[in-house]
Amino acid sequence: MKKITILFLLTFSINIVAHAQQSTEVYLFDLTKTESGFELTNPVNASDNEGYDNQPSFTKDGKALLFASTRNEQTDILWYDIQSGNKSWLSTTLGGEYSPVLTPDGTHISAVRLDPDGLQLLYQYSIKDKTPQVLIPDLKIGYYAWISEATIVAFVLGEPATLQKINVATGKSELLQNNPGRSIHRIPGTQDFSFVDKTDPDTWIIMRSKLNDSQSVEQITSTLPGAEDMAWIDDRFIVMGNESNLYIYDLQNKNSNKWELLADLSNYNLNTITRLAYHNGKLAVVVNGK
Numbered sequence: 001m002k003k004i005t006i007l008f009l010l011t012f013s014i015n016i017v018a019h020a021q022q023s024t025e026v027y028l029f030d031l032t033k034t035e036s037g038f039e040l041t042n043p044v045n046a047s048d049n050e051g052y053d054n055q056p057s058f059t060k061d062g063k064a065l066l067f068a069s070t071r072n073e074q075t076d077i078l079w080y081d082i083q084s085g086n087k088s089w090l091s092t093t094l095g096g097e098y099s100p101v102l103t104p105d106g107t108h109i110s111a112v113r114l115d116p117d118g119l120q121l122l123y124q125y126s127i128k129d130k131t132p133q134v135l136i137p138d139l140k141i142g143y144y145a146w147i148s149e150a151t152i153v154a155f156v157l158g159e160p161a162t163l164q165k166i167n168v169a170t171g172k173s174e175l176l177q178n179n180p181g182r183s184i185h186r187i188p189g190t191q192d193f194s195f196v197d198k199t200d201p202d203t204w205i206i207m208r209s210k211l212n213d214s215q216s217v218e219q220i221t222s223t224l225p226g227a228e229d230m231a232w233i234d235d236r237f238i239v240m241g242n243e244s245n246l247y248i249y250d251l252q253n254k255n256s257n258k259w260e261l262l263a264d265l266s267n268y269n270l271n272t273i274t275r276l277a278y279h280n281g282k283l284a285v286v287v288n289g290k
Contacts, residue, residue, distance in 0.1 A: 024286050026053050026067050027270065028082065031233070031283040038237075038248060040263040040283065043270075046080050053078075054286050055099045058279035059106075065277075065284055066090075066100040066109060077111055077125065082282065091125055093132060104149045112141055122154070135168055145184040147193045147211050153184050163195055165214055176214050181228040189235045194220065196228045204228055206238070221249060224259055231276035231283070239283065241273025246285070 026047040032039045047053035051070030058065055062082075069078040077090040077100040091097045095115040103110050108124040113132070122141045123132045136154075142161070144154035150169045153176070156162045163180035166173045181196030181204060191212065197205045206220040223230070224242040231239050238249040240259065244266040247259035265273065265287065272288035 022052055022288070023050065024052055024054050024274070024288055025049070026056050026065070026080075027268075027285045027287060028065065029283045029285060031239075031278065031281060037260070038233075038262055040246065043268050046082075046085075046284070047078075055275055056277045056284035056286065057099075057101045058277055058282070058284070059102045062280040062282065066102065067284075068096075068098045068100060068111075077109055090127065090130055091132070092130055095119075097123075097125075099143060101144075101146060104146055110135060110144075110146070112144070120157075122152075136166060136171065138171065139164070139166070139173065143182040143184060145186055145193065147186050148191070151211065153193055153195065155180050155182055155184065165211075174214060176209070177217075183228050183230050185230070185232055187235055188232050194230075194232070196223060196230075198228070206230070220251065229273075229275050229286075231278040233278055239276060239278065241276060241285065244271040244273065246273065 025045055028044045028046045029040050030042045046065055047069055049069055052075060053067055053069045056065055056067040065080040065082060067078055068075040075096040075098060077097045079088045079090055090109055095113040097111040097113050100109050100111040103124060108126055110122060110124045113123045114120045120140050121134050122136045122144060124135050125132050140157040142155045142157050144152045147153050150167055152166050152168060154164055154166055156164050160178045161180065162178055163176040164173045165176055179199045181198050184195045186193050192208055192210050194206055194208050197207050204223040206223060207217055208220050209217045224240050224247060227240055227242045233239060236251050239262065240247050245264050246262040248262045249259050270287040273285055275286040277284040
């Protein structure tokens with residue numbers, strides 16, 4: 001069992017590095033609610049960079065976008081000012097940073113860091129002076145989301161991979177379930193969070209749980225086939241991509257329990273949608289190539 005676990009962890013780290021070689025771009029769109037649904041307009045290539053640009057997240061005020069971006073053959077944290085288009089780098093370590101997110105107090109950026117020696121931990125980086133500090137020293141975190149000021153829910157590597165709720169202040173963790181997906185989100189306007197249950201390899205389910213009662217879990221709907229990346233527009237609508245298409249799911253539409261087509265990004269010569277992020281009328285979409 002130990003050999004299997006080591007192989008799994010090594011493979012995951014190698015997969016991150018290999019995945020980083022893919023050419024992906026982060027696009028920004030305006031997403032507007034209309035009488036008939038939603039309208040997607042005004043595409044802007046926010047990354048416009050050769051190599052891997054991925055895992056976008058918005059700052060709380062919505063004025064900036066954070067994402068992992070390739071620089072000098074490794075990924076670093078990039079801050080993109082939406083209004084001006086100006087960019088600034090927020091990490092200077094020898095490791096590669098992934099999944100950057102503004103911390104709830106607004107003073108740091110948290111990110112998963114993969115060091116050259118294979119060490120993979122969740123760090124935080126001071127916005128003021130870029131100083132890194134380990135947040136969770138004992139768990140190999142692959143993906144995560146801030147659910148409250150002191151709590152993250154994380155995909156933790158292992159055999160099997162697990163979903164865990166972690167108190168950042170104390171380091172105490174609670175096992176929620178096995179075989180989660182990488183898409184973890186706080187549901188806007190609530191104390192709830194969502195995750196993808198991949199226990200059934202053929203049917204992945206979007207689940208909802210309460211921060212203060214993690215045993216209270218309910219199914220929302222199944223994902224699009226083979227897709228797991230999603231974003232909440234508000235506590236009612238979810239957006240998800242598959243190939244070049246974006247789809248929307250309405251939790252309140254009892255007459256149509258299915259994903260509805262939102263937009264076909266092949267009209268912009270974009271395809272292979274993966275990561276998504278939304279804030280106040282702006283949708284960030286990761287696609288292959290330019």
